[in-house]
Every structure is written in C-alpha cells, then in structure tokens.
Amino acid sequence: MANVRELSVVPPPLPASWTPPAASGKSISPLVTRRLIPAGPAYLAHVKRAVHNLTFEEHDK
Amino acid sequence: MAAQPNGTADAPIEVSSIPTVVGINFGNSYASIAVLAKEGSADCIANEDGERQIACAVAFLGEEVYIGNQAKPQLVKNSHNTIMGFRNLLGKKFSEIPQDKPITSAPVIQHPEQPDVPAYKVQVLQAAPSPLPKSTTTTPAASNTATPRSEPVPAERILTVLEVTTLFLKSLVQSAEDFLGRKVQGAVISVPTWFDSIQRNALQKAAEDAGIRVLQLLEVAGAAALITTTGLTPKELSHDRTQLVVDLGASSLELSLLSIREGIAFSLATLSDPTVSGNAIDDKLIKFFAKEFTKKTKTPLTVAPATESQDKRAEAKLRLAVEHTKRTLSASPGAATCSVESLKDGLDFTGTITRLRFDMEVRSVYDQVYTRVKELVEKAGLDLYDVDEIVYVGGSTSLPGLDETLAQGFPESIVTPFTAGTVIGGGVGDPTTIISRGCALQAKLVVVLPDDTDDEREILASFTDGHNWTQTATSKTIGMLFPEENAEGPLGGQWIPAVLRDTVVPARRLYRLDVDLGEGEGEKKVGFEVWEAKEGVKIDRVKPPKLDDEEDAPADDEEEEEEDIEVKEKTVEKETLLTALSFAAKEARQVEGRWT
Ligand SMILES: Nc1ncnc2c1ncn2[C@@H]1O[C@H](COP(=O)(O)OP(=O)(O)OP(=O)(O)O)[C@@H](O)[C@H]1O
Ligand SMILES: [Mg+2]
Numbered sequence: 203m204a205n206v207r208e209l210s211v212v213p214p215p216l217p218a219s220w221t222p223p224a225a226s227g228k229s230i231s232p233l234v235t236r237r238l239i240p241a242g243p244a245y246l247a248h249v250k251r252a253v254h255n256l257t258f259e260e261h262d263k
Numbered sequence: 264m265a266a267q268p269n270g271t272a273d274a275p276i277e278v279s280s281i282p283t284v285v286g287i288n289f290g291n292s293y294a295s296i297a298v299l300a301k302e303g304s305a306d307c308i309a310n311e312d313g314e315r316q317i318a319c320a321v322a323f324l325g326e327e328v329y330i331g332n333q334a335k336p337q338l339v340k341n342s343h344n345t346i347m348g349f350r351n352l353l354g355k356k357f358s359e360i361p362q363d364k365p366i367t368s369a370p371v372i373q374h375p376e377q378p379d380v381p382a383y384k385v386q387v388l389q390a391a392p393s394p395l396p397k398s399t400t401t402t403p404a405a406s407n408t409a410t411p412r413s414e415p416v417p418a419e420r421i422l423t424v425l426e427v428t429t430l431f432l433k434s435l436v437q438s439a440e441d442f443l444g445r446k447v448q449g450a451v452i453s454v455p456t457w458f459d460s461i462q463r464n465a466l467q468k469a470a471e472d473a474g475i476r477v478l479q480l481l482e483v484a485g486a487a488a489l490i491t492t493t494g495l496t497p498k499e500l501s502h503d504r505t506q507l508v509v510d511l512g513a514s515s516l517e518l519s520l521l522s523i524r525e526g527i528a529f530s531l532a533t534l535s536d537p538t539v540s541g542n543a544i545d546d547k548l549i550k551f552f553a554k555e556f557t558k559k560t561k562t563p564l565t566v567a568p569a570t571e572s573q574d575k576r577a578e579a580k581l582r583l584a585v586e587h588t589k590r591t592l593s594a595s596p597g598a599a600t601c602s603v604e605s606l607k608d609g610l611d612f613t614g615t616i617t618r619l620r621f622d623m624e625v626r627s628v629y630d631q632v633y634t635r636v637k638e639l640v641e642k643a644g645l646d647l648y649d650v651d652e653i654v655y656v657g658g659s660t661s662l663p664g665l666d667e668t669l670a671q672g673f674p675e676s677i678v679t680p681f682t683a684g685t686v687i688g689g690g691v692g693d694p695t696t697i698i699s700r701g702c703a704l705q706a707k708l709v710v711v712l713p714d715d716t717d718d719e720r721e722i723l724a725s726f727t728d729g730h731n732w733t734q735t736a737t738s739k740t741i742g743m744l745f746p747e748e749n750a751e752g753p754l755g756g757q758w759i760p761a762v763l764r765d766t767v768v769p770a771r772r773l774y775r776l777d778v779d780l781g782e783g784e785g786e787k788k789v790g791f792e793v794w795e796a797k798e799g800v801k802i803d804r805v806k807p808p809k810l811d812d813e814e815d816a817p818a819d820d821e822e823e824e825e826e827d828i829e830v831k832e833k834t835v836e837k838e839t840l841l842t843a844l845s846f847a848a849k850e851a852r853q854v855e856g857r858w859t
Contacts, residue, residue: 244526
C-alpha cells in the first residue's frame with residue numbers, strides 16, 4: 203500500500219555555493235494526542251500496524 | 264425448483280462472497296438505507312413507497328400503523344397518534360427531556376410503570392378478543408361457519424422511545440430485504456457526534472431488538488470522510504487535506520472540521536446548533552406562502568407560530584407541502600410551486616417562489632451557518648483559508664444558495680460538491696445519501712474482519728462503540744526546501760510540504776518528482792533541507808478600488824463609509840532546521856538542454 207505521490211513541481215537547480223548544513227539534531231515540535239475516527243481502510247491499516255507492531259515496510263508485504 | 268426436477272449442481276445465482284450488509288443513516292427526521300453495488304460502491308435505495316429519504320415517523324390510525332413518509336400526513340388530523348423526533352430521545356431519562364417546546368406530534372409522557380422512562384401514548388383500535396377457539400383439531404371444516412369478526416375496540420397503547428425506534432428500524436431493514444431479496448446480515452448505523460455512550464447503547468439495544476446485527480455505530484462525519492476518501496480524489500485535492508463537514512438537517516446544524524491525512528481522519532473541532540435548521544428554513548417559507556394566501560384570498564392566516572386550531576392545521580399542511588417546494592428549488596434554477604388543497608376555510612392554495620426570492624427569504628439562516636462555520640474554524644486555531652474542501656451532509660445542504668453564501672469566505676480553490684458537480688443525479692457528493700453510503704462501505708470493511716486471535720479482536724474492538732483509538736499527531740508541517748539562487752521570498756528556495764501538521768504518526772510519505780539540475784555538464788547533485796515550518800494566513804487590508812461613477816452616486820454619507828477589502832494569502836516561514844540531504848543524481852536525463 204505504498205502510495206507514491208507524483209509531484210508536478212520541479213525544484214530549481216542547486217546554487218553552486220550550497221552545501222548541506224549538518225543535521226541540527228533538533229527534534230520536531232511536541233506531538234499532540236488525537237482521537238481517530240474509526241472509519242475507512244486507512245484507519246484499519248493504521249490499527250493493524252499498531253496492533254501487530256509492524257513498520258510500514260513490513261506491513262506492505 | 265419444481266420446474267427443474269433433476270436440479271443442477273450450479274449455484275442458481277452468483278453468490279457474493281461477502282455477507283449481505285447495509286448502511287443506515289438514522290437521522291432525527293429522516294433515515295435512508297444503502298446497499299453494496301456490484302462495482303464495489305454503495306447505492307442508496309428507495310423503499311416500497313419510492314422514497315430514499317424516509318421520514319422518521321410512526322403513526323397509529325385505528326388498526327393501521329403507518330411507518331415512514333406515509334405517517335407524516337397524519338400530522339394534520341391525527342397528530343396525537345403520530346410519533347416523531349424519537350431518535351434524539353434515545354438513552355434519555357424522562358426528567359432530562361425539556362417539555363417547553365410546542366408539540367406538533369404525539370407528546371412524550373412519563374411511562375406509567377417504568378420510572379423516569381419517556382414514552383408515547385397512542386389511541387388504537389385493537390381486534391376484540393377472539394371467541395374461545397373451538398376444539399380446532401376435531402371440528403370438521405364444513406361445520407365451521409364464518410364467525411362474524413367482532414368490532415375492534417378502542418384501546419390505549421404505550422410505547423417507549425426504545426420500542427418506537429425498534430419498530431422503525433425493523434421497517435427499514437424490511438425495506439432493504441425486500442429490495443435485496445435476501446436477509447440482511449449486518450448493518451452500520453450512523454450516530455451524531457454528540458451521542459454519548461448511554462445514547463449509543465440505547466440505539467444499539469433498539470437495533471438488536473429489531474433483529475439487526477450492529478457492526479458499528481459510526482459518527483456522521485466519519486461516514487462523510489469515508490465516502491470522500493474512497494475512490495478517485497479530484498485532482499484539485501491532495502490526499503492530505505483539511506475538510507469541513509457541514510450537516511444541515513431538519514432540526515439542527517452540525518459542523519465538523521477534519522484533518523484527513525492519507526485517508527486517516529480525526530476531528531479538529533465540532534460545533535452543533537439546534538437553532539439553525541431546515542425547520543427554520545420551513546418557518547420562513549411557510550410564512551411567505553401564508554402571506555401570499557392572505558393576499559390572494561383575503562383570509563387571515565398566521566403561522567409559525569399559529570395559535571388558532573384552524574391555523575395550526577393549515578400550518579401542518581403547509582409544512583408537508585414545502586418539502587416538495589424545497590426539493591424543486593434545489594434541483595432546478597426555475598421557480599417552484601407549493602400547492603395545498605383546502606388550506607383554510609375550504610380554500611385551495613397554489614403559490615410559486617423563485618430561487619432568488621427563496622434565497623432572500625432564508626438568507627438569515629444561510630448567514631447563521633456561515634457565522635457558525637467561522638466560529639468552528641477559529642475554535643480549531645485555523646483560518647477559512649486553511650480549509651481545502653467542504654462536504655455537505657443533510658437535506659438542507661442541497662440548497663445551492665447555502666453553498667454560494669459559504670463560498671464567499673473561502674479561497675477560490677475550495678472544492679465543494681457544487682464546484683465538483685457531484686450534488687445531483689446520485690453523484691458521490693449528494694448530501695441526502697452520503698451518510699447511508701458511507702455506512703454501507705464501512706459495513707463492507709468491518710464485516711469481514713476475523714475475531715479468532717487476541718490481536719484480531721483488538722483490531723475489531725477499535726471499531727466498536729466506546730473504543731477511543733487515540734494516536735499522536737504532528738503539530739507543525741515538515742517539508743523539503745530545495746535551495747535556489749536568488750530565490751524570491753524569505754524561504755530561499757522551493758518549499759515542498761511533506762508531512763502536514765495534524766498528521767498521525769507514525770507516518771510515511773513517498774514522493775516522486777523531477778528536479779531541475781541545470782544546463783552544465785559534470786556531476787549532478789540533488790540536495791534539500793528538511794525544515795519544520797510555521798504556517799499562517801496573512802491578511803492585508805486594502806482600500807477597494809475607487810469606482811469611476813462615484814460622483815453620480817447619491818450622497819448618503821453614513822452608508823458611503825467603504826469597508827476595506829481583506830486580501831488573504833497563505834504564508835510559510837522556516838522555523839527549525841531538522842536535517843539536510845545531498846546526493847548525486849544518478850538518473851539524470853537531458854530534456855531540451857536541461858538535466859532533470
Ligand atoms: N433537496 C432538498 N432541498 C432542500 N431541503 C431538503 C432537500 N431534501 C431534504 N431537505 C430538507 O432537509 C431536512 C432533512 O435533512 P436530513 O435528512 O439530513 O435530516 P436529519 O438528519 O434527520 O435531521 P435532524 O437530525 O437535524 O433532525 C428537512 O428539513 C428537509 O426538508
Ligand atoms: Mg442529520
């Protein structure tokens with residue numbers, strides 16, 4: 203169920219001077235807790251991954 | 264089978280591998296049923312009266328029981344034996360039910376025996392107790408003269424809210440079974456978001472008493488989200504989007520703002536307002552027609568509210584009649600009529616109204632919906648410009664004037680079933696059938712779930728009532744920034760949002776895109792930075808352009824104070840650099856001199 207989304211944007215060429223900055227080591231903002239609406243196949247897939255402790259890749263198989 | 268004495272080994276019809284399931288939209292005023300179609304979609308079906316929108320009404324007249332749309336006309340002359348509005352009373356104690364509203368149908372009473380249980384008392388005719396059966400087995404048939412059936416006797420019948428619901432749901436399922444020619448093996452039934460566990464349990468019990476296997480009670484917004492994320496996503500919409508569900512039924516307005524991320528939905532905010540409703544629209548419309556009637560016939564008629572009994576009866580007739588008027592107005596841009604035989608003093612009435620006039624009459628209701636929508640979005644900490652899609656639910660959202668009113672506040676790119684052209688003709692966006700169809704698709708999904716292992720039971724439980732499957736979600740959008748020489752704007756490159764805020768984690772997003780690698784030869788490199796971003800909506804106030812003919816306008820000083828026009832624009836700011844990637848482009852192709 204790997205949904206690869208095709209994007210139509212074409213990013214411009216890299217500036218000659220650009221070098222990748224080092225990873226900042228920062229983490230993303232705090233997560234919030236939400237109650238999922240129990241509907242649809244995507245919800246089912248999510249619950250299956252959680253219950254069986256699967257990664258996306260394992261679940262794809 | 265008598266015609267084929269030898270029989271055959273083949274199954275007579277193609278037996279579907281999944282059990283027969285239905286989706287039931289159970290509103291307070293109308294219900295509908297959907298079944299699974301061959302192509303994997305769901306269809307809302309008409310009942311034996313040819314109705315897809317089945318009135319939640321049960322009426323008793325003598326020995327007859329009318330259920331559905333046939334029960335509604337009983338409101339005119341037999342209102343005390345006509346039961347309506349029972350869904351919202353499920354799970355309520357008698358003492359919890361406000362008794363201040365004017366009653367136009369059978370009143371809710373305290374059950375004579377069960378303490379604090381709401382019930383209805385109706386007058387019926389019961390078959391007289393039949394004479395004691397004669398020795399039935401031994402009496403020869405010939406000697407059994409037809410005993411004249413004795414007159415049925417008037418009696419009182421007490422029905423609890425639960426019993427009425429059971430009676431009604433049973434008739435819905437019966438309609439589905441008549442249509443399908445098969446037994447229904449399970450159903451998903453819709454519930455309003457505000458139904459608590461007591462109300463849900465009451466509904467579950469009523470359905471089970473009707474012999475229905477309840478697969479799930481699904482909140483209305485969930486059914487709407489399911490339909491709009493199943494099948495093709497319109498190209499204007501992303502799989503990650505913010506969706507506003509506007510449900511305007513007969514007796515209330517229910518709003519939900521949903522985060523939809525690759526089909527997973529959760530609610531960002533909800534709001535419910537019983538003063539904004541289809542009934543309020545009816546009030547305006549019947550007042551309009553009552554005035555027309557008085558103008559034409561010089562007969563006074565005061566409705567909504569009516570005080571005299573004659574006027575009350577006329578009001579009930581008008582309410583039934585405008586149902587048709589409203590549907591005509593939704594379906595076609597021309598004028599619609601309203602006809603009532605013997606509206607008052609034996610005088611018939613036929614009136615017409617154009618869509619323009621109608622929208623004018625009910626403008627205040629549209630505006631109230633808009634005000635509530637703004638409140639809801641604000642409550643979620645968002646702006647109208649953050650909403651990508653509006654989904655309509657409930658009969659009253661079929662009115663194009665409502666969509667026009669709301670559209671003003673949203674970005675031009677907003678997708679609604681009206682912009683998508685899917686409202687009428689049984690389109691996917693049809694607000695009158697969307698809930699039953701969503702429930703049917705959900706029924707198809709859950710009915711096949713196994714329950715043999717603990718894990719399987721846990722998965723199953725995540726769908727059932729009371730189970731709150733919570734999960735953490737991101738609070739800010741994470742995206743890729745492709746740096747660019749002399750880029751416009753503060754970002755310094757091309758921003759591609761990858762994991763939007765309010766995305767449930769763990770999450771995975773896979774994107775495929777072409778990257779411009781420039782014109783030169785040599786090693787080609789692709790690189791980008793990963794940032795967490797701060798998003799917002801910038802509002803500029805600009806003076807409206809001066810009109811040329813301003814001098815000609817009448818000098819009405821107070822009114823000429825021109826309001827600034829709001830110009831909104833979405834903004835993105837880089838906030839936290841997370842990481843960066845750089846790699847050599849291995850599959851560079853040269854297209855017209857440039858490498859991608
Ligand atoms: N095509 C239409 N155009 C305009 N109004 C319509 C149309 N179809 C139905 N309605 C109105 O919609 C209302 C019924 O909506 P719905 O079926 O969503 O009710 P419901 O969910 O049972 O309502 P509630 O729970 O709020 O009482 C009624 O007021 C009805 O007149
Ligand atoms: Mg409703």
